[in-house]
Amino acid sequence: MSGEHEHEDQPKKSRIWSALVVFAGAAGLLLAYEHRAHLLTGNIFLFALLAACIGMHFFMHGGHGGHGGGDKK
Numbered sequence: 001m002s003g004e005h006e007h008e009d010q011p012k013k014s015r016i017w018s019a020l021v022v023f024a025g026a027a028g029l030l031l032a033y034e035h036r037a038h039l040l041t042g043n044i045f046l047f048a049l050l051a052a053c054i055g056m057h058f059f060m061h062g063g064h065g066g067h068g069g070g071d072k073k
Helices: 002-034 044-059
Strands: none
8 A cells, every 4th residue: 555655746746846947947047137247248267167166066966975974884
């Protein structure tokens, strides 16, 4: 019986992730619109620095097991 309950949570998680992606996309578009004067000035160094920080955050978390990976005995 416990197998039936596992499948009921799947659509709920899917809707949460979909809502999160839509919210993040809308927030990104609004942020870009509000700061369009800074984005369009041609300062590629600041954009590259921001892209590097975001890239490091997403791609380097696999090395230590994610957040909260403290000492485990």
